[in-house]
Amino acid sequence: MIFLQGGTFEMGSKRFDDAAKTRQVELSPYWIDEHEVTNAQFAHFVQETGYVTVAERPLHPKDFPGTDPAILVPGSAVFGAVTPTRGLQDPTAWWQYIAGADWQHPEGTQSTIVGRENHPVVHVAYEDAAAYANWAGKRLPTEAEWEYAAKGGQQNDEEFYWGKDLKKNGVWQANIFQGKFPDADSREDGYAGTAPVKSFPANAYGLYDLSGNVWEWCADFYQPAYAVAETKNPKGPASSYDPQELEAIKRVQRGGSFLCNDQYCERYKAGARGKGEVNSTTNHIGFRCVKDVE
Numbered sequence: 122m123i124f125l126q127g128g129t130f131e132m133g134s135k136r137f138d139d140a141a142k143t144r145q146v147e148l149s150p151y152w153i154d155e156h157e158v159t160n161a162q163f164a165h166f167v168q169e170t171g172y173v174t175v176a177e178r179p180l181h182p183k184d185f186p187g188t189d190p191a192i193l194v195p196g197s198a199v200f201g202a203v204t205p206t207r208g209l210q211d212p213t214a215w216w217q218y219i220a221g222a223d224w225q226h227p228e229g230t231q232s233t234i235v236g237r238e239n240h241p242v243v244h245v246a247y248e249d250a251a252a253y254a255n256w257a258g259k260r261l262p263t264e265a266e267w268e269y270a271a272k273g274g275q276q277n278d279e280e281f282y283w284g285k286d287l288k289k290n291g292v293w294q295a296n297i298f299q300g301k302f303p304d305a306d307s308r309e310d311g312y313a314g315t316a317p318v319k320s321f322p323a324n325a326y327g328l329y330d331l332s333g334n335v336w337e338w339c340a341d342f343y344q345p346a347y348a349v350a351e352t353k354n355p356k357g358p359a360s361s362y363d364p365q366e367l368e369a370i371k372r373v374q375r376g377g378s379f380l381c382n383d384q385y386c387e388r389y390k391a392g393a394r395g396k397g398e399v400n401s402t403t404n405h406i407g408f409r410c411v412k413d414v415e
Contacts, residue, residue, distance in 0.1 A: 134392020295333030
């Protein structure tokens, strides 16, 4: 983990509607994982505890009224099977629910994490990430802690966490999507899916992959426009509210993923926020942990 002294910083970005209400936030010192939690680290947790993730658990017909029980099998959402003719308005053109997809089988039952031990773990729901953090004697970061770490000491509102240019000295700084989204990934940065952690340059705090690679769960409930005015060690709102999905309980996700690109999702950029239903699992969502200073 990396020790951060904390301090005061400007949180938010005027480039994004749900982050445009910027504010000065003060944080106490804390520790944060150098990189996203890896498959190897998560496997150690599962081996010691026998934990079963949300994506691996049986689905109960009572929770899905009117659905044929035969199709209620454990699985998760996987990027692929792109149908470009459907345009960018329908995400089901590039997301599929795959039976048997989970953290050990990222693309389904025929895939494994052998050889991907140092890739970030994926297909983790919020409670999976929180369970790992608790086992490790840590916790999930607040949204403020995550953004402070990502900014790496920068006090300005640059477009990217590393500065004003997408590349730095001609070098890609994050694992994102290049080419024509969603069906023509040119892999200019060297990767089409997740990359091993620490494949891209660290920020000024020595932290890796705070842009791209996988979305990272935060502890805060999601509400638009930083609904809570608290400015010292803010914990976020007491409940979830997403005007686009009123019934869904959502937590904040930050950092974007290997699927981010300027044609569809720019939320790998500085100050951008994401959100996810707490039981949703995909192959581009992971997490990292923080720890209080004793």
